[in-house]
Amino acid sequence: MYSNSYGECFRITTFGESHGAAVGVIIDGCPSGLELNNDDIQKELDRRKPGQSKVSTLRKEDDMVEILSGVFEGKTTGTPIALIVKNMSQRSQDYNEIKDLFRPGHADFTYFKKFGIRDYRGGGRASARETIGRVAAGAVAKKILALKGIDIFGFIVQIENVKAENFDKEFIEQNPVRTADRQAYPLMEEAILKAKKELDSVGGVVELCIKNIPAGIGEPVFDRLNARLAYAIMSIPAVKGVEFGAGFKAASMRGNENNDEITPDYFLSNNSGGTLGGISSGQDIVLRFAVKPTSSILIPKKTIDINGQPKEIVTKGRHDPCVAPRGVVVAEAMAALTIVDMMMIHTGRNII
Template identity: 55%
Template sequence: MAGNTFGSAFRITTWGESHGPAVGAVIDGAIPGIEITAEEIQKELDRRKPGQSNVSTPRNESDTVEILSGVFEGKTTGTPISLLIRNSNQHSSDYDSLRDTPRPGHADFAYAEKYGIRDHRGGGRSSGRETVGRVAAGAVAKKILSEFGIKVVCHTTRIGGVSADPDVLSKLSFEEIKNNIEKNSVRCADLTTAAQMEAAVAAAKERGDSVGGIVEGLICGVPAGLGEPVFDKLDADLAKAIMSIGAVKGFEIGVGFAAAGAFGSVLNDAFEIQNGEIRTATNNAGGILGGISTGEIIRFRAAIKPTPSISKVQKTVNTAEMKEAEISIQGRHDPVIAPRFVPVGEAMAAIVILDHLMRNEALHLLKTNQTVNQNK
């Protein structure tokens, strides 16, 4: 299976299955000399782990991280960092009835068609548990980015038919958003709307159903000039990173699809001088022009589909008997994915920004060396 590695200068490879012995990640390209501890990585993993509220799966995993390599005396060495998180609370028998019945909306059928074999226990590699490795690697990326004053936060703006108030969100600072989302189970920065979202999730769960949502990402402190101009555009890599997360069905940068109904005279971000710096009066572009960062806040949104594993009766087929069947999925599943997507989205955004930052620094180093050589 190819496609398990992401990044160029800063690369991560995730591995493991939902009901295997462990999951984890290998990081290659981490800057040496950065202070990092298992506790810092654990803090991010704790935000993602299951069983934290009534809007997440009751699967009870400690998600305790083990640093196997790449860190010595509390600092990165520049060599590959290997991170391991053991699985300890699998209920594989819950999936015995799914061996020959692919779940609607899940990757079961597609995996079987591609490989001719699939791990029916929780979806194996296609399970949301794969994101544990992403979050662990993202914790390292976020720590390195903090050295450059770059911060990332994601927050839920919609669950089902309930949306956060745009006026409320517009008045919140980055830090207020970051603090507010940890005060409610749906990770919504609009605390009043959060209660309504929680009620919407509870109602869907009561019906044996699930519900989708929208999560917004904000990246602050990114300098102008990150991103490659053609195939490796910064927004293109962000789109790939976020769309690679299971359950994401849509992606927007800046105003996104609203641009289709706008006039250029309104949508274009006018340039102006602010405190001696060139800035834009608005940020409809979401902090990226021509695939390269402008120095403004990078803003993106992801549409998260409802959890496909629901107890409500659905139609499927029995692949062994080649006949139509019905399925009611039991076991432990999230009634909504959006809140637990938040730390995963942050991790992938951080990995993209760090990767491009390191590629940009390499370019600047090359330019500096060329200048030095020319002056000799």
């Protein structure tokens, strides 16, 4: 069993390493006749790509996508879609000094223990650069969902100890932190840049909203829609926790307060986060996830080498002082892939 693939009806398989020749994705199960071109995918990759602002990594990559198969004369053919993005700005020499050391917070130690070998250049397969394939496939899924009027968007609600209090959707893509709070944005940016100046990093919390999803999507009991979404989000590098609706606050609420009352026209609240019994209720699906501080920092830390000997390490290279803003785009993609797949499963269940 290998876990480089995700989905059942709408299935993706990502490939490539951070410092390899390229990264990409194979999409199997995409319906035929969907209008699709490079720009549809590129606009999502441009939102994710590095080097766009002072709060992200200095690594510069154009991340230009190439469609190798599955599209003819501007429309999908129903056959596998192959998408590839070449790596153009590797600096593998940055990792020569630590090739035999395990970086704290990274997958170096566990990959070595599992496989007996690892690509030490930028984390190899465990690098967040693997998410390019997810975002590219997510762009295709988003096009499918747009035909159904389903909208997915994410935004930052917390950076370190700075929390958002206001919401302005239009502001999300107008600032590099991707927060929806104009007042909190300068403080969030300051927190990131302060950590960067101190050779450190910070984490954050992302909120994701899925609007206009019809009621009835989700498969009891193990493939609940919220369970599949949690699985998808938790598969993203650096994500450490997920909650839906009221989330952990529900533990301090009473049933009288937590239950979402129902009227003939709408629910009176959305503490459930848009699912009941793991099936979509027709309300907005609302979830939040925590992103840890970037593990690659320039502060010396204790570690061991591949022989188990104690060492000290400083991780050089070009790294985000906070990965949460770029994680927004990846989370949108994973949510879109999950919703399309679950809707296709639902359609098969209700074939008659």
